[in-house]
Amino acid sequence: MAALLAFLAGLPATHVLAEEAGEHLTGDWGGARSRLAGRGITFDIGYDSELARNLSGGSRDMTRYADQWQFGTTLDLEQLWGWEGASFQAVMTHRSGDNLSVDAGLGTNQQVQEIHGRGQTWHLTTFALEQAFLEGRLEWRIGRLTVGDDFASFSCDFQNLTFCGSQPGNIVGDYWVNWPTSQWGTRLKLHATPQTYLQLGAYQVNPRYIDDAYARRNGWKLDFPGGTTGALIPLEFGWTPQRHGLPGSYKLGAWYDTSGGDDLLLDGDRRPLAITGGEPLQRGARHGAYLNFEQQLGGVPGGTGARAFLNITQADRATAATDRQISLGVQYRGPFGREADMLGFAVGATHANPRAARHQRLYNRLHPDDASPVLHGNEYAAELIYAWRPISALTIRPNLQYVVRPGATSEHRDAFVVGLKSSMVF
Template sequence: MLLAGFVTLSTVRPALAQSTQGGASSSRATLTGDWGGLRTRLKDRGITFNAHYASEGAAIISGGPYRTGRYTHQFDLETLFDLDKLAGIPDAHVQFTLTDRFGRSLTNDVLHNQFSVQELYGAGQNFRLAELNYQQDFADHRIQIELGWSPLGDHLARLPDFCKFQNGVICGHANAMTTNSGAHNFPTAQWGARITAYPVPHFYVTSGVFQVNPDAGDKDKGFDLGFDSTGVFVPVEFGWETGRGEDGLPGDYKVGAYYNSSDTPDVYEDVNGMPAAFTGASFLEHNGRYGAYAIASQTIYKPDPDSPHGLRLGVMAGGGDRATSRYSWFWLAGGVWQGTFAGRDKDYIAFMAGYARTNPRLTRYQRERDSIAPGSVGIQTYESVVEVDYGAVVAPWLTFRPNLQYILRPGGTGAMRNALVLGLYTQVTF
């Protein structure tokens, strides 16, 4: 199950051996190098290629229903076209990204917890177009626009320093918020437009309008670029970027909200305003749903301004509307320590804890449904996760990240034992 990590290690070992003998690949940024100078020539002319292979193995080593494991992986290929160099359009780019996913999920197959222990799993587990959009900056980068096919979470409600975890409760943005809002995140995309403005230095406001297509992440929708929609998604975020000077400690502070205009079912009441658990009637439909969040991320320690070492802490909290949200509120907190030991400046230790509280109205519906049909539905209250990772940057193009996750109340019901999960994340940059 974690065999995939060892397979990857055996695959890249010859390259590491060559780096020891020839002194080349251990310092270059990518496994495949500069392609005899072609890569640099293409970049100079305005075409930049990036590709990654990432895998995640996960195994239950204590608790849960039984001991077992699963493996999944993702390959992505990104091409960035610099339109200034290619067509004389200043500060403009076109981004084109393809992804391919394959594998099995320990969460889906065994644990049935709410936040996947393998964040690379999902989005149809297929070959898909993840990004095809036009980006341009104006007014000395104070105004930025993006138009086209984009994952909503690329620029909104993000904690980018917290993409160093394997659990899907967070990778830059909180999974609980995605579930409440009906939005899609990478590699699932939708048509949309976004604008970001900096009215004063280090303070921004960003907003946009995006298509809502609940089926966009399905297996057969990898290249379906249709305009079918159940509504529009409108986010707004305000951000403050601190400590960007030479001697500062960088920090990011954000507050945001969203509105999804799609009809959304109530979690408790039926169409007549009565308890749906007892009547069996269809749930009441609401004209939209909404929610809000707050994010803080701050570097609190660096031995000196130029040091690669340091400690960054972060926290995120938010919630959804009482009528429709699965989670009434959630929080996440954690940190990343960069530079673990002497000579390991790029290695890091990452730690986090997350908690999501099931909407009490949904819990009430489940209790009432269970009272008339015992065992027909699980009664969810909350789920929590704690994770610790060690990121070993073996070469600029190769990272191994063993991790431990502890899942409290898998599925939010308390019906399954808490689970200790051993994971291994591997990334190769080509």
């Protein structure tokens, strides 16, 4: 915390230097960055951090810090080699730090520091070739991909995971894998009109990719590990209209996972697991659907003004312990006459599957000495943020979070969390 305060205190003294650097804190590297970009080589180097302290909730009050480094490059293969319509992207990330939700015993289903998770180590996040056909109307992407970058994609301005990134990965993250973990996959995207598209993907489902021990040893490798259980196949229709000149984004999607999964309630003979203690019934597939709406409501098109969003995801109730998530909010760009700043507020609900609750109630009744809390209903979250952007390459987002019924149970106290999310572009 002391180092962060010292950094903020030093901002006025570095303001001129940072403005001269433009979009990057390290500037133009003596002109080398611009020269490389002119040849088709660009770099993306960034650092994100999230500080959080609980003022209520959990078993004790404490402060935790987590961060992520990102090192990426994009190659325009048409400029470099004359390969028309082709580009290549590679991204490595490194995460470290601690998780307040766990360490303070908050019991939340969704992390109050979204950046923590998927192993505190190096990850090969992207290693992909993209090729355009039909004058750019058809795009093909193949390689090591993060499905959440391609399908149900959403911004990550907020710090609570309820409001960050591709929503399906928040509730079925054992097979829909979001940033920074990648898997082998491919995606075809057809722009039917300038305002509509249809895309279809196929992504490897392999439990090793989300195993922390495996990630620490192999997360950075371009490997193809054994243990693949199936394929995740998402389909998405998108519409990007202009409402009175104001941009919007509307997505409707569904997915099908061929690997299947364990039934939450029944055994192989379709009798309650809590009674028989047998092996779970194996479901042949897992599936779900989502809606993602974003619309600017006023102001300058694509610039200052209010934007509203709504995300809804429903997973199948046979296999998903957390089967639904809904989040909605509004972001206002340009508050207080500061065009680069943003004020935002969001609320959300993460729903516990009633079939899982039914199993736990029955198990508790039959095994009172081994009883566990019954997760039922919703975990509710709300977050208020202010994104201060003193210079182009730095964004500082203080935030307040309040979580009601953490973990979708009354066993945990409501949590009030103060956070600080920062992003730097080098």
